[in-house]
Amino acid sequence: MKRTLPLLAALLLVPLAVLHAAARPNVIVILSDDLGYADLGCFGSKAIKTPHLDRMAAEGLKLTSFYAQPVCGPSRAALMTGCFPMRVAEPGNRKNQHNVLHPREVTMAEMLKDAGYSTACIGKWHLGARTPDGWNHATMPNAQGFDYFYGTPLYNGLTPAVGGNAFRSQILRNTEVAVKEVQDWDHITQDYTREALDFIRAHRAKPFFLYLAHNMPHIPLGASENFKGKSAGGPFGDAVEGIDWSCGEIVKALKELGLDERTLIVFTSDNGPWIETTDGMKPGGKPFIPREHSGNAEPLRGYKMVTWDGGFRVPCVVRWPGNIPAGSVSDELTSTLDLLPTFAALADTKPPADRKLDGLDLGAFLRAPSGKSPRADFLFYSYTHLQAVRDARWKLVLPRPEYPRWTGFSGRFFGDGVSALELYDLKSDPGETRNLADTHPDEVARLMALVESARADLGDYDRVGAGQRFFDDGPKRRDITAWKQPAKKDSKTK
Structure with missing residues (x-):
């Protein structure tokens, strides 16, 4: 008991901030x-x-x-x-x-x-x-x-x-x-x-x-x-x-x-x-x-x-x-x-x-x-373009041209266009090889609601989102109109 008293006293003298940090x-x-x-x-x-x-x-x-x-x-x-x-x-x-x-x-x-x-x-x-x-x-x-x-x-x-x-x-x-x-x-x-x-x-x-x-x-x-x-x-x-x-x-x-x-x-x-x-x-x-x-x-x-x-x-x-x-x-x-x-x-x-x-x-x-x-979910943006959303199981891929100008350097890859909505079961198909959009319309509709919510909050290539942060005076995303141009289909478009 006599040996523990000095130790107890010493601990009582340790500043709370030190104990908190430890x-x-x-x-x-x-x-x-x-x-x-x-x-x-x-x-x-x-x-x-x-x-x-x-x-x-x-x-x-x-x-x-x-x-x-x-x-x-x-x-x-x-x-x-x-x-x-x-x-x-x-x-x-x-x-x-x-x-x-x-x-x-x-x-x-x-x-x-x-x-x-x-x-x-x-x-x-x-x-x-x-x-x-x-x-x-x-x-x-x-x-x-x-x-x-x-x-x-x-x-x-x-x-x-x-x-x-x-x-x-x-x-x-x-x-x-x-x-x-x-x-x-x-x-x-x-x-x-x-x-x-x-x-x-x-x-x-x-x-x-x-x-x-x-x-x-x-x-x-x-x-x-x-x-x-x-x-x-x-x-x-x-x-x-x-x-x-x-x-x-x-x-x-x-x-x-x-x-x-x-x-x-x-x-x-x-x-x-x-x-x-x-x-x-x-x-x-x-x-x-x-x-x-x-x-x-x-x-x-x-x-x-x-x-x-x-x-x-x-x-x-x-x-x-x-x-x-x-x-x-x-x-x-x-x-x-x-x-x-x-x-x-x-x-x-x-x-x-x-x-x-x-x-x-x-x-x-x-x-x-x-x-x-x-x-519960995650969004896939390429630069300013929302291209997909997933939840715990499903991933919905949105249509896009091969060379979307609004994705800048990241959108230059050949043959990466998507012509219609695609749905993948990532639990059974992590390689995104089997499009199940036609057989699971309920999942497509549910995930599209997440897409529209994301567009309203975070924006997309053609819109400013209500939740985007802008701290400076002047226009928001002042060159946004440039990203509305239709993409060209030739290999020179990047």
Whole structure:
């Protein structure tokens, strides 16, 4: 009894804020770039070896119906804000192909920073606006809630080899240029891992939020000496196996620091694989991305930039020892939209209350993943064009021409037109191969009601939605009339 009294007295003197902070988990989001649904061992890859991510899945939860967005900028906007990209405000009331976050948007980093978390963005940002002198810093990570930033403002390139295009990416450290022009990407995953580990070690005493957004395996690919030429999955597999190593290093550090059971890790991808063997997938077109430089979405249909499931549905592993049951697998509908409100609840704070969010709190579901997800449906936008909607079982695909101008760069793929409503049972047909619209008119009608509700709230290529956010003076989506032009049917239309 005499030995316990000093301990009890000491505990009574511990500030409540310290005890409160200790109860809240650290949060790590690891986002890969252009990783396909089937590009991890735990999601079916036979060629690419991912032992660390496979172990993370075995120790946590594998989500098999987890959705992002079809391309880089919109995907990051949805993740950071908990909103469909169509809802998110941008400077000048525009709607860009790749979202630029308005300074008045609230990111998950700002929310967690206000709750007392240390925050870092390491890797690809792709939500900022360029200026003649570089970057509008009000739209960059340090102004969007991140205490520390190290990474690329945009993508790492547009061609399979760095020399195939005049573009050269910078690397920034906070607002300063750390590398003026990156000439090869072989060590970028190692560099990001070093930065991530340094941040974790430096901020282990209080809750932290780490957003680690890898440039790999987006082209041009890179892999260090330990991985280059080693994967049966070719150069793409080399890059993915480097990311897997990085995940293993992070988990190892958490264990060494005694943070393992106090840290929630979410690993996922920003969109499906960039499979574009010829420009726009045109038959006989100029060769573009060699097949061993891009991933695999099997058994799903489609790939990056299109609204078939292969463009949106991505691998997701969630690990939080002692809180998420090990070895769990769920096909419940979930999304990157849901991470912000989930993190808010875990951090004992609130999402921004002055605006509508599309995300839902997954906290109870993650702790009991044999149950139901709170998410009932999901919308598929290509840029500003609503092209599909799904619920827990059914996906309704809306008609569209082959080259809808209102989808910009993302609408250039050959032969992707849809002439009439199509309905797919994703539980029995995840590859979207059997159109059941004629035999299930009741499901078509029910999902069309969701479509009309979405158009009224979020808008479409030809209308402004009542729930879209515009913070600046002047017209809303001022070039909207340009997107009403009929699409041409020749191969020159992009």
